Amino acid sequence: MSISSPHFQFVNEEDLNTCVNCGLCLPHCPTYRVTGEDIYSPRGRINLIRSVKHGDMELTKEVVNSLDTCIQCMGCEPACPSGVQYHNIISPVKTEIHQRRYWRDIPLRFGLYVVSHLPLLRLLTRIISVFQVLKAVPKRLQIPRVPFRRQQLLNYPHLSREKEVILFTGCVMDAWYRNVHEDTITLLNALGYSVVISGDEYGCCGALHEHAGFTKTAEKIQGNIPRSTDNATIIVNSAGCSASLKKTFKDSHEVLDINEFLYRHISDLHKLLIHRKEKVIIQEPCHLRHVQGISLEVTELLGIAFDVVQLDDDGLCCGAGGSFSFSQPEMANAVRGRKIAEITRVIESISPDSVRYVSSANPGCLSFLSSSAINIEIQHPVTLLKQSLR
Amino acid sequence: MFKNAVNFGGAVEDLQKKIAISNSINIVGTNSTGVASNESEDEKLKAPAGIISYEPDELMISVFAGTEIHEVNIELQAAQQRIVIPDWGTIGGAVATRRNGLRETHHQTLPNNVLRCTVIAADGSLYQAGGQVVKNVSGFDLVKLLVGSWGLLGLIVEVTMRTEPLPQVSQWVKSAHPQAREQASKLYRPAVETLIEGVTYLLLEGHQNDVEQQISLLKGFALCEMPSLSHQYQYQNLNFLSQGPVRSIERGIRKQFDPTNKFNKKIAAQRNLLT
Amino acid sequence: MSGAVHINTAELFLAGQDGSNMMGSPLGVCYPTTTAEVQNAVRWARSKGVPFIARGAGTGLAGGAIPEAGSLVICLTKMNKIRSIDANRRSAWVEPGVLNADLSRQTSREGLHFAPDPSSQQSCTIGGNVANNSGGPHCLSEGVTSAHILSLEVVLPSGETCTFDAETSLFDLRGAFIGSEGMFGIATAIEVRLVQNPPHVATMVVGFASVHDGALAVSAIIAHGIIPSALEMMDAPITRAVEEYVHAGFPLDAAATLIVEIDGLEYSVIDGSRQIREIVSLFGATSFQVAETAVERARIWKGRKTAFGAIARIQPNYYLHDTVVPRKKLAEVLSQVTAIATQEQLQVMNVFHAGDGNLHPILMFDKRVAGVMDRVHRAGAEIVRVSLEAGGVLSGEHGIGLEKRDFMRWMFTENDLLFQQKLRSAFDPDGISNPHKVLPRGSGCSDTASIPPGSWI
């Protein structure tokens, strides 16, 4: 090992050492898949981080680009037989890189500022809704159709205190996908649960900030989330947020992704749902499959009401990656192109028009996929399940 | 640690000496191919015969290349085994001409079953390719080059090859129906699938019940004996001449291995490989 | 982007490595997308008098893809299209950068697959498989890569393009090219044979009280005239490491675990598995499980195929040889391997293609420990020596590359090697395609010049 460098000293040496250079992670990395270049692969990134840390290599612009283009989808982590904890390696690196170039990241910082300040987010959402009516919002901005006046989520019947859960409403999910919250509440009520809305005091969970490498801001946001005295289970219907909140609340509350929660009630759901004889393709959000290991659950849940069609791409990322699609649009679009090609291939292998929906349990994926040229309805699994209630 | 040269005894050494001093050599087996030269100045040389070792448990046999195949088959049958080459001529002849029989459609072809060859080179030296194990990627695949080399790269004196257990049942079926091939595609990996003069022949092998079940899937096929093969069918690779860069490589190989055009001049000339 | 030669330090650094422990320092790396671009790259290298080297996914374990100092790396991963699938002829034309597992995935709709299944199949390229003549667990019954390649389109070291197949040459140039480790030119399109997926499969996991018993059972199964589709062995330490990762239900108390798979038509599978069960119990099997579902089967194979990677859970570095020994010598050689490792105070684990006699003794170590590399190399050399003494060969599937070339003299005479060099010269008279691999240094056998810095052996 050579002399140490001023960079990446926060990366744990043991984490770097578990990588044996075998390359088994390569095909699970979306950025390697679309480029075929080692520099955009997990193995390559680990190698570069190690060399920079050890002072064997400068932090050149190619190295920075290699690390910037990592979506942090964690597709590489479950694929790695050595058990390399890639998130432990990449997180401090992303943080360090962002700290070093404050000004360049201003637009990103602004975007992230907005989502963590709900009144501002809502104001902007209203303005956007007006522009949407005027058809002046480009599709690539990835914003779903939002109403000018949002419906209230309150006044749901309070069924019982024993069976009470907290629904974490969040930021973008609440501003843009309020319909998914409603569907979630309907399903939970149907299962006999009272739902308490976390509401604005919980605000944003900070996952986007953390993911983008703004660790300090993320920590601040996470610190501000109130630890309510109500110790009911917290339900989250955005995969990125559930992954993050599980860490935030690890000492005080049980946090479950909605898919996980519903899966616990699968036998009840069998009674509540009808089979619709329609086909649905499941697009698995990385934060659900790779980070939380929730995969078969969604298949089984949707299988109650639909004929489920699986993609055969090992849950490769769609390219959204939190704010990734804004900061690295070129790579994100290439990755999305591959995902859509896979969806198209699978559909055509059955027959054209055979598949009615694509489901995705994360707002980022929903909006990023919807803003592509894809010609198929993309819905949250909760929405699809709610529509299938008897 | 260095590998010592192999020793195959006096017969091989005599051949080596002859080859070293001779100018023109015609390698012969039983001349079943009919391509032996009739030039009188050619020295006709034949590889020694005899089984060197046979280990049924290892599914492997080593023989001198001049051994006739039916002799080998007698040994093999006693142990309920077989090799992929049809029963005529010598082992060396079959290897040199890549005489496969009908198994072309199957992966168990002759080139994949020859594991090692020992060869006398043009200068009389001995070289070996491959090894006595079933799987080997040590170095370049000279064995593949030697299988089907028509004696142009040296005299093959020894061959080690895989043997395989005899299947429980072996049944040929045939049909002259134009759609017979489509029928055949319903089957699971017939051992042979071949078209000879408009007739589709299939060889089904394995467990009795499986073979019966496979036959029941076929319509318009009749049980039959193994078809007999014309020599033309066997020696296809003699009938065309290579072109362009492929030709240069072929000539390059011949030049490297036999710089003075000692071996099988007639065939080399036919193939435009004299250098 | 793809036409350009990349020369930044980061990419050169990465292009200098593969799945082995070695390192090279190339001059540039390029990513051609067509045969013509490969041709341009080769011609450019020729005109500059620099060597070139083909690169696939860089999963090779013998350093075959480690570039000679100052050479041009031609990475084929962007040539990753399946050009055509002919379900009737059961063949497909693919570009060299297609990943092995992707090909079988794409042909599964037709009920077909590409038989060679190296454990690295999810990552490695068909071009790499051709260059290394790769094997895999199922090559026991199916044969290795060479048995599944029908034709090759190749860019020769001269810069010319040509096709090798069964019909255009007298000599089997296709066969000679396969396994040439990138030293005869670059494969730019490959026609592969596809085989039917088996209608019935039985996968058995058998535990033994000792490696010795397991090895004897292996020879007995084959000697009995049964050729399973795969016959793999794992010893206790590797089984434990793997089980932790895949949870396939491998027997944790067994000293050796055999994975025996038999496939084909219904009765051959039923009958074969019954016979296998009888044989293994004669040899003292301590447990016997049959995978009931495709999911269970997949998990067993995932465990087996990711075994190398799982090693890092025990030690950060590994080094292995892949010698092949006659099956009847398996038990004997395995105990010698254990003795060698003990002698050098190294941990060793075995996970290998037992049915072929293809060993993979994995020596584990932490390279930061002073002096450990010497012990590893001594042990490695000893393992090679005992394998060859048992009548075996140097490499069953990983190839010779850079790492094992100096062992070639242990297996071949100077004259044997000379004829290998002659073959090389016919394809590459100037020695510019991946020079200094496979054939040992010194004498007339190898290309002259330096070895890549940082490489060992």
Ligand SMILES: Cc1cc2nc3c(=O)[nH]c(=O)nc-3n(C[C@H](O)[C@H](O)[C@H](O)COP(=O)(O)OP(=O)(O)OC[C@H]3O[C@@H](n4cnc5c(N)ncnc54)[C@H](O)[C@@H]3O)c2cc1C
């Ligand atoms: C975990 C693990 C398990 C493995 N298991 C097996 C196994 O079971 N069986 C097995 O056989 N191997 C195995 N290997 C070794 C390796 O994966 C194979 O040798 C594989 O075929 C290499 O493919 P690649 O695309 O990575 O080639 P690379 O490593 O990139 O290159 C290998 C060689 O091929 C040459 N090459 C690559 N592409 C071309 C081309 N288009 N034309 C000409 N030459 C080319 C290169 O120059 C180099 O010499 C394993 C490796 C790992 C890391």
Ligand code: SF4
């Ligand atoms: S991260 Fe894991 S899978 Fe990837 S090269 Fe390293 S050890 Fe192999």
Ligand code: SF4
């Ligand atoms: S996190 Fe995703 S993008 Fe980043 S290296 Fe891993 S697989 Fe590739």
